[in-house]
Amino acid sequence: MYTQCPICKHQRQISIKELRSSRGMIKCALCSEEFDALELLSDKQVRQPKSAQLEENRFNVNSVYWKIGSFLGIICLLFQWAYFNYQAIINNAQFRSTSVYITQLLNVQLPHYHNPAEIEIIHSDLQNDHDDIYRLKTILINHAEFTQKLPDLKLTLIDITGQVVTETILTDRHFQTDELLVMPSNEAIKLTISLLILVQPLGGYEMELVHES
Numbered sequence: 232m233y234t235q236c237p238i239c240k241h242q243r244q245i246s247i248k249e250l251r252s253s254r255g256m257i258k259c260a261l262c263s264e265e266f267d268a269l270e271l272l273s274d275k276q277v278r279q280p281k282s283a284q285l286e287e288n289r290f291n292v293n294s295v296y297w298k299i300g301s302f303l304g305i306i307c308l309l310f311q312w313a314y315f316n317y318q319a320i321i322n323n324a325q326f327r328s329t330s331v332y333i334t335q336l337l338n339v340q341l342p343h344y345h346n347p348a349e350i351e352i353i354h355s356d357l358q359n360d361h362d363d364i365y366r367l368k369t370i371l372i373n374h375a376e377f378t379q380k381l382p383d384l385k386l387t388l389i390d391i392t393g394q395v396v397t398e399t400i401l402t403d404r405h406f407q408t409d410e411l412l413v414m415p416s417n418e419a420i421k422l423t424i425s426l427l428i429l430v431q432p433l434g435g436y437e438m439e440l441v442h443e444s
């Protein structure tokens with residue numbers, strides 16, 4: 232005769248003698264569940280797909296793989312997130328120190344911090360040099376905690392009636408300077424550029440930082 236554990240479905244052989252002595256109550260060898268052997272008593276051996284023990288093992292093994300899989304999945308997601316938010320991360324003041332530390336460990340060059348909102352134009356001056364050649368001088372200060380790359384500047388030329396004649400974006404390639412084209416933290420940097428201006432007569436100009444990169 233056979234009986235089956237109601238919990239883990241483990242089947243075992245049982246004799247009348249055994250049933251009598253235990254009054255039908257037996258303990259499952261696999262899951263330790265105490266159950267009434269008479270309830271699921273049968274003459275035939277049930278063909279189990281796999282033994283309950285094997286099922287249990289497989290479940291445990293699966294759960295280990297599942298944990299490793301989830302862990303790798305999370306790492307992948309983090310990398311993906313970091314990849315797509317790279318610019319934001321390196322320009323985030325809170326993460327910057329950590330980023331600098333990590334890139335030093337990895338021995339790679341971290342691109343310069345870039346946050347024009349922390350740069351201020353403290354002086355600018357546009358003077359006629361000769362003929363149509365003008366000299367634009369400007370002093371910028373970097374209020375950020377970190378060295379920044381030079382921001383782009385938008386120069387707007389205005390005629391004597393106050394109309395905007397032209398707008399030019401000046402990038403670090405336009406500045407004729409021997410100085411480093413980076414802005415150390417809390418330091419001012421002086422930039423000079425010669426421009427050919429054909430607006431005659433020139434009424435004025437405006438210069439501002441370009442915020443979107």
Ligand SMILES: [Zn+2]
Pocket residue numbers: 236237238239240241259260261262263264
């Ligand atoms: Zn059991």
